[in-house]
Amino acid sequence: MIVPLDEGVRELVGDGDTVALEGFTHLIPVAAGHEIIRQQRRDLTLVRMTPDIVYDQLIGAGCAARLVFSWGGNPGVGSLHRFRDAIQHGWPRPLEIEEHSHAGMANRYVAGASGLPFAVLRGYAGTDLVGQTETIKTVECPFTGERLAAVPALNPDVAIVHAQRADRSGNVQLWGITGIQKEAVLAAKRSLVTVEEVVDELEPVPGQVVLPSRVLSAVAVAPGGSRPSYAHGYYARDNSAYQDWDAVSRERETFARWLEDEVGAPAQLPGKAG
Incomplete structure (x- = not known):
């Protein structure tokens, strides 16, 4: 049940899958998204109510063939430039979109x-x-x-969420601002939860959501796994990272260097810089 993150992604996420990485401003599963990029998954249908910079990264890395969403942007900053490049210029590959409202999603x-x-x-x-x-x-x-x-109905092949902690039996606990994580996990065929830590016992927290191990496929320990978003009770949102992403993502070459340096993924630059 509790596995290394690379093993969890390798076992649960395949080429062509419909994958939902959920979390609303908080507990966004960024580390899992980067692992999908490193493993070079392709032809994914990405699902998310509010795709932000981690989906920009997945799209720019060539992982996505399709996006199902209700709003997309770099919160508090502006556009997602890799998303825009895929829509306007088909780089690094054309991206099909299916747009809904928040309530619809x-x-x-x-x-x-x-x-x-x-x-x-x-x-x-x-x-x-x-x-x-x-x-x-x-x-x-x-x-x-x-x-x-x-x-x-949305029934992703895989739902991936981040949470604060799990116990050694694989029961997961999250709290603070929660979005649609619980429903996404219950709707999916398979699920992976990354957590800040594993503890001997889950102590009750006001407003908590507990995902029992029986509804989960795997749990992976990933401290800091939602940065630059935040994990309530663990670390704050890194607003500067969202601001910096605007410059990093504007040009294809800059993005490719970031992909190699920060994610450890091979850069692929078909076509000219945009």
Whole structure:
């Protein structure tokens, strides 16, 4: 159950998989994302409610063929330049996108975790997403006749999340600002959780979420595994890293050097610098 991070990624993430790395501003599984890059996984469908710089890195490294999301950007800074380069110029490969609202994505995970084929919500009204996204439909309520939005369940091949700690049996505990991590894990076929530490016993914490070992495929110890995002009770958000990423990611050559120096991944630069 408790394995090294490289082994966990090797065993659970394969080429062509649908992979969700979730965490909302907090507990973002960055170390796991870097391990996917190092292992050069390809043709992934990446799923995330709010793709930020770790997805920019995965896209720029050529791991992603498709992105399913509801918002993408470098929080508090601006655009994701590797994401933009893939959309506008097909570098390092073309990227297909499927865009939803936050509520739509959350409801899709909940439907997947609940074993339902789709979710129904009041949403998307007044937007053009319905006309742009094939996985948004409308249905009529059989009781009131109201027209509602319907979106298919999300059931990733692999869900990866970061948490504060696990016990030696592989039960995981996270707290602070949590997003859709629990639902993503329950919806997925396989799951990997990286944690700051393994302890003998999980002491209760206000607002905690506990993921029992029976719903997890593997746990990997990765201290600092969510940096530059933060882990409540362990370390703060590194705002300067998000600001620095804007310059690092603007040019292909600069990004390639960063990939080699900081992630230990081979740089591949097809085509000219953009």
